[in-house]
Amino acid sequence: xxxxxxxxxxxxxxxxxxxxxxxxxxxxxxxxxxxxxxxxxxxxxxxxxxxxxxxxxxxxxxxxxxxxxxxxxxxxxxxxxxxxxxxxxxxxxxxxxxxxxxxxxxxxxxxxxxxx
Amino acid sequence: xxxxxxxxxxxxxxxxxxxxxxxxxxxxxxxxxxxxxxxxxxxxxxxxxxxxxxxxxxxxxxxxxxxxxxxxxxxxxxxxxxxxxxxxxxxxxxxxxxxxxxxxxxxxxx
Numbered sequence: 036x037x038x039x040x041x042x043x044x045x046x047x048x049x050x051x052x053x054x055x056x057x058x059x060x061x062x063x064x065x066x067x068x069x070x071x072x073x074x075x076x077x078x079x080x081x082x083x084x085x086x087x088x089x090x091x092x093x094x095x096x097x098x099x100x101x102x103x104x105x106x107x108x109x110x111x112x113x114x115x116x117x118x119x120x121x122x123x124x125x126x127x128x129x130x131x132x133x134x135x136x137x138x139x140x141x142x143x144x145x146x147x148x149x150x151x
Numbered sequence: 152x153x154x155x156x157x158x159x160x161x162x163x164x165x166x167x168x169x170x171x172x173x174x175x176x177x178x179x180x181x182x183x184x185x186x187x188x189x190x191x192x193x194x195x196x197x198x199x200x201x202x203x204x205x206x207x208x209x210x211x212x213x214x215x216x217x218x219x220x221x222x223x224x225x226x227x228x229x230x231x232x233x234x235x236x237x238x239x240x241x242x243x244x245x246x247x248x249x250x251x252x253x254x255x256x257x258x259x260x261x
Contacts, residue, residue, distance in 0.1 A: 038193075039193075066246050068248055068249075070248075070251075075253075075254075076253050076254070077155075077238050077240075077251030077252050077253045077254045078194065078238070078249075078251050079251070080248040080249070080250070083247075083248050085246075091247070091248065094248070126193070126194070130246060138246060139184060139196040139199060140184075140196070140249060141196065142186075142193040142194045142195070143193055144191075144192060144193045145193060
């Protein structure tokens with residue numbers, strides 16, 4: 036498709052379950068970013084990739100969060116042993132290339148995660 | 152790191168002009184972005200400034216003053232569909248992650 040695609044759109048899980056969120060970036064986009072957005076707040080950075088390399092994961096809130104992009108295209112954000120505070124919208128964004136100064140990030144619609 | 156501040160809420164009348172301000176503090180600087188986000192939808196890119204001055208795109212304009220750490224988004228001829236959250240975001244360097252403000256929720260009233 037033309038834009039960033041995320042699935043599932045909504046996810047409800049019980050506390051303690053593992054979840055996996057998928058992001059399919061715009062074709063050819065080198066950089067891929069994951070953000071977490073709480074209700075009424077701006078997105079907060081989690082981690083980002085350049086091709087398959089994870090360059091920064093400093094925003095991941097705990098070691099229960101793990102992200103991968105094994106072939107430099109689709110990425111998966113995995114959350115193990117989910118907690119209620121993990122409830123949020125998880126946004127994925129991609130951008131065209133490294134070193135091009137004004138490349139904006141294009142966002143997907145996000146996955147709304149609710150932990151019961 | 153960066154710190155981004157913007158007002159929480161604003162209200163304006165249909166057909167009017169509104170200015171949404173954003174101040175930032177950065178260790179490095181490689182651009183100031185504005186995004187629009189309707190409830191339950193993805194943030195949509197509006198504008199980008201890396202040099203001082205005004206960038207105009209139709210009804211939307213964005214201004215940057217690097218010396219003052221200040222930007223604003225100007226929306227003209229407001230329409231009801233402009234009711235949304237407007238996110239100011241800064242970037243430290245290269246193509247690194249964006250640091251977002253909390254967003255300004257704009258309500259356009261008749």
